[in-house]
Amino acid sequence: MTDVAESSTSQLAYGPTDWDDHHHLPTNTGLTNEKITMWAFLGSDCLLFGSLVSTYLLLRNRVGPSTRGPTAADLFDIPFTSVSSFVLLMSSLTMVLAVTSIQRAEMERCKLWLLTTAALGSIFIAGQVYEFTGFYREGLGFTTNISSSAFFTLTGFHGVHVSLGIVMLVTMWVLVSGGYLGPDRAETIEIIGLYWHFVDIVWIVIFAVVYLIP
Amino acid sequence: METVAASEEDTHAEHHDHGLSDVGYIKIAIILGVLTAVEVATYFWDFGILEVPSLLILMVVKFQIVVSYFMHLKFDSKVFSYLFVTGLVLAMAVFAAMGTSMVFWQDPSGCDASSFC
Numbered sequence A: 001m002t003d004v005a006e007s008s009t010s011q012l013a014y015g016p017t018d019w020d021d022h023h024h025l026p027t028n029t030g031l032t033n034e035k036i037t038m039w040a041f042l043g044s045d046c047l048l049f050g051s052l053v054s055t056y057l058l059l060r061n062r063v064g065p066s067t068r069g070p071t072a073a074d075l076f077d078i079p080f081t082s083v084s085s086f087v088l089l090m091s092s093l094t095m096v097l098a099v100t101s102i103q104r105a106e107m108e109r110c111k112l113w114l115l116t117t118a119a120l121g122s123i124f125i126a127g128q129v130y131e132f133t134g135f136y137r138e139g140l141g142f143t144t145n146i147s148s149s150a151f152f153t154l155t156g157f158h159g160v161h162v163s164l165g166i167v168m169l170v171t172m173w174v175l176v177s178g179g180y181l182g183p184d185r186a187e188t189i190e191i192i193g194l195y196w197h198f199v200d201i202v203w204i205v206i207f208a209v210v211y212l213i214p
Numbered sequence B: 001m002e003t004v005a006a007s008e009e010d011t012h013a014e015h016h017d018h019g020l021s022d023v024g025y026i027k028i029a030i031i032l033g034v035l036t037a038v039e040v041a042t043y044f045w046d047f048g049i050l051e052v053p054s055l056l057i058l059m060v061v062k063f064q065i066v067v068s069y070f071m072h073l074k075f076d077s078k079v080f081s082y083l084f085v086t087g088l089v090l091a092m093a094v095f096a097a098m099g100t101s102m103v104f105w106q107d108p109s110g111c112d113a114s115s116f117c
Helices: A002-014 A017-021 A033-059 A078-103 A107-137 A146-177 A183-212 B002-017 B022-044 B048-070 B078-104
Strands: none
Touching (some): A033 A183, A033 B078, A078 B022, A107 A183, A146 A183, A183 B048
């Protein structure tokens, strides 16, 4: 009991910042506000992508009264997109390994996995740019028809999310390399990881619903 | 003081033991890779009437695995699950609303909102 009393007194004496250092959170829920905010954001992002997927599904076979041209589904290269999907899926593994590395204070490994995740994300984006370029050459642009607009809006928004994720990963790498982010703030990497896994699950839905289901 | 320090270490260790080991995460990734391969196989082989249901089931299983293990939702506070599931339910409600308004609630003249007539 005496030890507990001493500890409480010392914590009060040192002020609120010491709570963070020992993972005892001064919030009502016992959860960090940053993590709650990220989950709330991801929940709201579900709405965004839910709307975009719904729009695409409703318009996928419609080319409009005055516009013609192919639909995206006519031009899909499934083997190529499958490889891209696999790359993004594996980036989730490297992301989670980055999180566990920083939790164990293995900073070099954390940096390696962060860079690997960013590289895999970049490969996915490069694949998407290649795919979009091929579609454009085949006569399918953003304004070709209502179906293509819905397709490019959906996959384009996802691509922007992945690109922002890459920027965040590189920023984390810089912060870890500079010693600004250590094991005591591993949750920062975990929160970025949540965002990264979210773009992965969105692609899981897009790949199945948009690309594979006839 | 040592008692409290030991207690804090226990709590700290317990906090991080809730997830999987690195090997566990690699096994999960292998499972996800296999499920993706099965998904892609439906493009090359004819699964007949089972094609769409199997793709939807595989999609849901992959989604659930990533959310539960990689996003740690299985081991984390229920508050996070509530926040995320709320978004998912609302997204499905949006889909249902759009589907019913654009497909099922047709104009009496036979011209619905999505056919541009």
